[in-house]
Amino acid sequence: MSESLLLYSYWRSSAAYRVRIGLNLKGLACTTVPVHLVQDGGQQHTAAYRQINPQELVPTLKHGQRQLTQSLAILEYLDEVWPTPPLLPATARERQRVRALAQLVACDIHPLNNLRVLQYFEHEWSLPALEREQWVKHWIMDGFAALEAMLAGHPSTGDYCEGNVPSLADCCVVPQVYNARRFGITMADYPTIERIEQTCLQLPAFDAARPENQPDAPR
Incomplete structure (x- = not known):
């Protein structure tokens, strides 16, 4: 096309x-x-x-x-x-796992700490910045604990979330790690997630997509 x-x-x-x-x-x-x-x-x-x-x-x-x-x-x-x-692997089982990992991030972690949620807390409930940050950290760490358990030691986890080819899951995990670091979350408790993120960022496709490399990023 x-x-x-x-x-x-x-x-x-x-x-x-x-x-x-x-x-x-x-x-x-x-x-x-x-x-x-x-x-x-x-x-x-x-x-x-x-x-x-x-x-x-x-x-x-x-x-x-x-x-x-x-x-x-x-x-x-x-x-x-x-x-x-492909962003999705060949078999139904593998595709289900990739989608489950992606949705854990995109549907369960991310919506709870999205900008519009934090703005609502600030403008409608006058929630102080410290409490808003605690909310964000809680839900990222809660989700990462589950994600780490799903990745660590799983026979399908390879260089990336599923095997040795980056997938839809990696497209979701890497940005969420960026968000975690923004809010001061240490990745030491999530070694498998961090290893996968670092492996991904060595690829030009991931490196070029970093927030700081975008045309509208502050200079």
Whole structure:
């Protein structure tokens, strides 16, 4: 398919980070359209962006005339349209495990410490910054404890979350580790997660997707 790809993204959004990794692994050229989630009250809340994504979230991937939302759905779309190299493994059992690991991050950890949740705590409940940070740390560490148990010593865990090829799961885990470090969480308690993250970041596809390497990152 020859239509251009536009990614509406924010440099520090972990959901957008996942999609950047997937695009890079596929070797797909993509133009980034920055959407600043804090500036001007949050550019994702403008009427213009609401027409693109009614949820007022990033990322949105525009492929030709199609506007695609939800990071996991976008990654699976990429895998179906550009199947090589795959983000999902060959067998049903392996695919289930990869999806379970990805969803542990994207559905169970990330939504609880997303920007809009923290802003609600701040603006509606006047929750102090320290208590907001404690909330974030609790749910990341709770999720990481389960993720570490699912990865450590499992016969399917290899260089990456599933075997020796990066997958949808790695696209989710690496950004969540970035978030954990942002909030001062030490990775010493999660050695398998950290090993996989460090292995991933040695690949150009992951390195180029880092938040600090994005065009809208602060300089």
